[in-house]
Amino acid sequence: MxxxxxxxxxxxxxxxxxxxxxxxxxxxxxxxxxxxxxxxxxxxxxxxxxxxxxxxxxxxxxxxxxxxxxxxxxxxxxxxxxxxxxxxxxxxxxxxxxxxxxxxxxxxxxxxxxxxxxxxxxxxxxxxxxxxxxxxxxxxxxxxxxxxxxxxxxxxxxxxxxxxxxxxxxxxxxxxxxxxxxxxxxxxxxxxxxxxxxxxxxxxxxxxxxxxxxxxxxxxxxxINDVEPLWTKAPSTLKDEDYKSFYRTLYPMHDEPMFWIHLNVDYPFNLTGILYFPRIKSNIDLQRNKIQLYCNQVFVTDQVEGIVPEFLTLLHGVIDSPDIPLNVSRSYLQSDREVKKISTYITKKVADRLQAIFKEDRKGYEEKWDDLKLFINYGMLSEESFYDKAKDFALLKDTEDKYFTFDEYKTLIESAQKDKDGNLIYLYATDKDEQYSYIQAAKDKGYSVLLLDGQLDVPAIQMLEQKFEKSRFTRVDSDIIDRLIVKDDAPKSNLSEDESANLSQVFRSQMPKIEKTEFVVEVQSLGDQQRPVVITQNEWMRRMKEMSRFQQGMNFYAQMPDSLNLVLNSDHPLVKRVLDDCKQNTEEALKPIEAELKGQEARLAAIRQQQDKKKPEELTQDDKDMKAETEKAVEEQKQKKQDVLNNFAAKNDIVHQLIDLALLQNGMLKGEALDKFLKRSVDLIK
Structure with missing residues (x-):
């Protein structure tokens, strides 16, 4: 021994x-x-x-x-x-x-x-x-x-x-x-x-x-094992069913893959494997870590971020290579130039495969686009080199379910969708049903509208605006139709300043209190064929709020309330009727208030003009008191005026009906407010 x-x-x-x-x-x-x-x-x-x-x-x-x-x-x-x-x-x-x-x-x-x-x-x-x-x-x-x-x-x-x-x-x-x-x-x-x-x-x-x-x-x-797994065999000997069967072996509970790539390279490194494109529409994080890394048919890990670019971790399948450097326990990838080469190779093979499928069977590719889009957007956002390849096979889908390459779509909209400054405006919707009326208004103007309803479409928009020359993406509900693509200077309103202010106050006073939502009321001359009241949301602000879900450091925008515009069409007969009713019902009450208000405003202007000539230390207490008293008097008269307008608005069914119609169009009319609207609608029909 x-x-x-x-x-x-x-x-x-x-x-x-x-x-x-x-x-x-x-x-x-x-x-x-x-x-x-x-x-x-x-x-x-x-x-x-x-x-x-x-x-x-x-x-x-x-x-x-x-x-x-x-x-x-x-x-x-x-x-x-x-x-x-x-x-x-x-x-x-x-x-x-x-x-x-x-x-x-x-x-x-x-x-x-x-x-x-x-x-x-x-x-x-x-x-x-x-x-x-x-x-x-x-x-x-x-x-x-x-x-x-x-x-x-x-x-x-x-x-x-x-x-x-x-x-x-x-x-x-x-x-x-x-x-x-x-x-x-x-x-x-x-x-x-x-x-x-x-x-x-x-x-x-x-x-x-x-x-x-x-x-x-x-x-x-x-x-318990298969000594000759599918990736070790020559692709020429395999049929589609072989690949699908192997996928079911790897992922018994998953849907059938869209297609796959069989990797087989022996120079400048050894690498075999099969990568599958799963059907992914959302929930990126749930789809990660489905690639299994093997070293000569021995399982190493399913944490492969080090060997494939981040966006490729959405793929499923197997990679087998004896050349991937591991640490002594064969559990972790080590950073290495060879890993970078392998990563670059896999990215190229994926891009080549997508390009080939697009060219060989465009119809089939389009049918898979809704599942592919998330993956390709992720790739273009995270890898500059992938964008350079993907721009030729990435697609845009419109609201009529037609598909276009970037170049094809640019050609389609170039003549109709340029604004007065020469910017090409890409109109888009995120929900065909919720934004139906806005989409229809754009189509009536001869515009095309894209459907961008994917999980990564908002970040992709930011990227494409940087890539496309003199181009901008605008959601169809971000403004009234005539201001989505501004062709000429806006028409002047036919209302006086006082009429616009009174009309705005009438509607503003009756807007509902919705949590984390603010309404800004404005009056525009839109023509008598356009809607009487439209709710829009500023493109930039909404986009910043949406981007805050993806990017750290943008939480400031997520905390801000939604700012919505209520646009009143001063040319529409119903809005004109509200204005006429307002004049008839408030004129007598407003006359003395407006006279007093103008007098106090004139007095305040004179006081300010006089006091502006003095240095702050030269102002006496009497000067300060006189200014403060006049400012208070102005505010009191303004409040009286608002109270008169608010009392009129509170009893006016047309005002409430128009506001509720605009809210209903945007899915914002619910509960008790919806019930009141329905009852009022019946009463108005009687």
Missing amino acids: QKGNIGVTTENIFPVIKKFLYSDHEIFLREMVSNAVDATQKLKTLAQQGEFKGEEGDLTVHVSLDKDKGTITISDRGIGMTEEEIDKYINQIAFSGVNDFLEKYKDNANNIIGHFGLGFYSSFMVSKKVEIITKSYKDGAKAVKWSCDGSPAYEIDEAEKEDRGSDIILYIDDDCKEFLEKEKIQQLLNKYCKFMAVPVAFGKKQEWSSEKKEMVDTDKDNV
Whole structure:
């Protein structure tokens, strides 16, 4: 028997491994099975080279559980180890046998996984004791048993073992008993070993026994993995159904993908994989982390932000590459120039694939656009280089469900939708039903209206305004139709200043109190064919509020109330009627008030003119009191005037009806206010 200490520089190597080296204890099973697969692949390589002339036989790796003994055993029929090799590769941490082997057989090595020589020691994360019983494939080799209890001390002794290969026996620690549950091991094997390149068996297949009325074991191994997953096969040999079936294997609960990209590159790096375009309309965050990263068919992680650009994390599928640099635990990507090259390559392949689909089957591409739009907008917003490619296959959809490239749409609207300053105005709606009347008003003017109802459309608008020359996006309800695209100077109102002010006050006084909403009333001459009252919302302010949902630092806008404009059309007969009724019902009451108001305003103007000639320190207390008293008198008369107008407005059904119609058009009339409107409508019809 040989005894010794493992060649490490510190007595504390095992606590380090147990707590810090590996991000998750469950990875131990991946590492153990990976080592068994490595040993098996080495044997296959030696057989191909003619250096192993024996029978390969069944090369299945077996994982077995003994709950009574508290052990997990991983067995292979690979190359095994001699006592000297155990001393070199097990007792000297970080001196990996894989590196030596790869150097010797670099041109024909079968998917050797490990690069660090530390994988075996992950077993001590969950084990109080580990045994290796191994026998080398070499002629005359003797079986050897190595054991270690989690300290640097180990023992090597002779052992009995008929066949070549290794059995790794893990005596599971008391605080890790969950790993002795069959369901847990099945789950981990399915997660990490599902596509390893050598068959991996866990237990026996089961079938229903009508005699015992339960599932019973058969004599067939329960192989848990597919040794030739779809991404390892040549695309020319595969059909659409193969890709769809593989997608269902990866994501059983997901809708069918729209299409996919089969990656296969061997220069300047090795990379294979299949990326699927899922159907995404919203909820970006729920769709992330669906790409699985493999290293020679061994699962590494589904956190792939480091290897693919952020917007590509919306894709689903598999990437497999031995060239992606990992840290020693194979759990995290390391930043590297090679990663950047791979990222750039994947972006290019995605863009090329989208361009090809667009050219080959535009109709089919348009049918998928609503699902694709979020992904492409995200890409254009986050990657400048992707915008340069995507601008040729990104689409704009109008409210009639017609699709256009950027250039096509510009050509369509160029003649009709330029304002007086030469800016091209892109009109858009975000909801066809809610904004129907505004859309219709634009169409009646001969304008086209886009439908931009996606999760990232508002940020995309900001970007496109910067990319498109002399162009601006304006929502159809952001202003009255004649001011959406200003062709000429606005017509002068036919009302006097006093009439406009009185009319504004009449309507302003009856506007409802809506939480976080402010109304600004204005009078415009719009023609007798336009609506009497229209509610609009300033494009810039609304857009800033919407952008605050996406960008940090814009919370100021989110807190501000919605500012809406109530535009009164002074040319409309109903508005004229309100004004006429107002004159008839308030003229007598307003005459003395307006006379007094004008007198007080004239007096205040004279006082201000006189006092402006003096320095502040020259003003006497009498001067200040006289000014304050006159200002108070002016405000009192203004309030009296408002009270008269407000009393008229409160009793005028047409004022309330016009306001409610405008609110109803914008989905803002609810509850008691809606009930009053309905009753008033019936009364007006009688």
